[in-house]
Amino acid sequence: MPALPLPAETPLAWYLVLSAVLFALGVAGFLFRRNIITVFISIELMLNAVNLSFVSFSYKLKQSDGHIFSFFVMVVAAAEAAVGLAIILTVFKNRQTLEIDEVSSLKN
């Protein structure tokens, strides 16, 4: 049984696993943390996990689509950060709290 040559580069799967782990961490953070800022950072984590997948596929498949996607995601993330932080600031001003379960007036 001939020895396999060492891979010339890191396998795609490693990137994807890392991306999945980061995404799962983001989901967990979103679900289990109560501080709004932390939740917000979890969202950014998920977005960047997805970006990682895009970029890895793009690299692997030698196509630029994934890069373009990830740029779009970054732009959206930046906009979202601006709007989201503004919302968080307003919530804090009005309620003097960053506890996410206190902000539940959308119910019913």
Added chain:
Amino acid sequence: MQLWLIPVFPLAGFALNGLFGRRLSKAAVHAIAVGSVLLSFLWAVKTLSGLGIFSGGLLEPYREHYYAWIQSGSFNISVDFAVDRLTAVWLGVVTGVGLLIHIYSVGYMAHEGGYYRFFSYLNLFMFFMLVLVLGANFLLMFVGWEGVGLCSYLLIGFYFLEKYATDAGNKAFIVNRIGDFGFALAIFLIGAHFGTLDFARVFESVKAMPVETQAGWITAAGLLLFVGATGKSAQIPLYVWLPDAMAGPTPVSALIHAATMVTAGVYMVARSAQIYLHSAVALDVVAVVGIATAFFSATIGLAQNDIKKVFAYSTVSQLGYMFVGLGVGAFSAGVFHVMTHAFFKALLFLGAGSVIHALSGEQDLQKMGGLARKVPITCVTLFCAGVAIAGIPPFSGFYSKDAILAAAYGRAPWIYWVGVVTAAMTAFYVFRALFLCFFGEYRGKTAEASPGHGGGHSHGHGGIHESPAVMWIPLTILAALSLVGGFIDVPSFLAPVFGEPHEGEPWLMYVSVAAGLGGILLAAWFYLVSPSLADAFVRVFRGPYRWVYHKYFVDEFYDATVVSPVIDGSRQVLWRVGDVRIVDGAVNGVGAVARAAGSLLRLAQSGYIRNYAAWVVAGSIMAIVFMEWRGGLR
């Protein structure tokens, strides 16, 4: 020739008065209304003389094409107007008599509310009536047919604050729906068999068929058309709406419910003469229904006390005569009677309106009497109409009635004899009404009635006055037409359309004239010479009188057999079950289900963001699991 201008003038009058009439003065309103009809009349006369009806022309129909209305494969319906000699008679009657009645209305309606509304409806009626007679295919005729029905409804219910007026309007409309349903079916049948509704092409095709053809569907088409005619022209069994239609203002009764609209059925049957000539059965049905209507409504007319009701039953009866004329194949005689009837019946109604106007709304013959000196012009003109309708030579009714009866004798003598009896009754009830109204002693309340008032003196009827000139001038013109209208030889005029008129034997004429004179003399004996005789007569024949007085209880019979079941059925089945349970049930059920589902789903909306996120995650997981289960992405 611009035929379209004839109906468009009244339409313009309707639009002006209908849109702006509220802001215009009364003078402007009636100037527009009368002016538009005058223009229409003048244009009709100009067009007809241009086509040569005064110089023996117009032997072939003259036709104008405007635009294609409906095109579907090989089936075309275009908006075309056509004039032949038959249409010419109606054009003259509708615009001429219509003009006189418009002028009369200026005086009659002067004190009424809704002046502009009245005139705009009247103009709209003129438009639809002219479309009806000018249209060159069945569908265009149907447009006019339904349009005049609408205007009839609007004008019967003109005093819409009165329950009886709106009820009468509804009755007219609903009864006419039954007839119109038959007409619509006839149109479908004709369209299905000939692939066209154009008069010229349909009748061409029918004509090409041998006379012996007793094709069942030709009979069916004829009978269905006649169902439409029984509705519009108030024949048995659908005549019940016409007497009630007198709830409208009197000029409306004269124009729509005596002179023009109710003759639309006669026009339609005469127009479809080719169809009837190919179906002996349909023709016989027309004749029998006509004579039965003429006879029965004449008997009802004998015992009515409302002056307009008397003339209304008289109209039904005379329309029956016209259908007798059509049904025995003397189409031109029937049309002749349409014209003379338009003169004398419009005059009777307008005269009655003048009397009612003079008495400030009194219609009961029992409360009139001795009015001859109070309203002399009305009295004289009404007697002109009376001799005309009674068929006394040489006045107009004599010629047309004689033409019908002579033709009837040629076809079936029993129709002639029933017609003669009817003629006697006609003369009797018309002169009964006139004698009760104008002679004897005044039986109504006087303006200055005192408790010790013995009645009968001729002074002190302060409120009773002759109508203004704008009302009596049309009366005198119509009176002149009623007297001499018979010299217009309509049957010969219509010979190019229907063939040469039928000549009767002279003794037929003597008998019918004798019947008319007998009726007049009997009325004079009963109501002038010995007024107590009528009451004694009623006492002796209490049973039959009660039947006649209550119009044979036909309304009650229809109420019990048709109206009540329909209303009860609608209420119990359609409303309580169909509407409430099924329709409302379905709608409310959908709403209730949505609300119940919402009240459950509402619980999922906790307002906690992390809760929503959990749903998103759960959903994503389910989606991924589902896709894997189905074989994964490929």
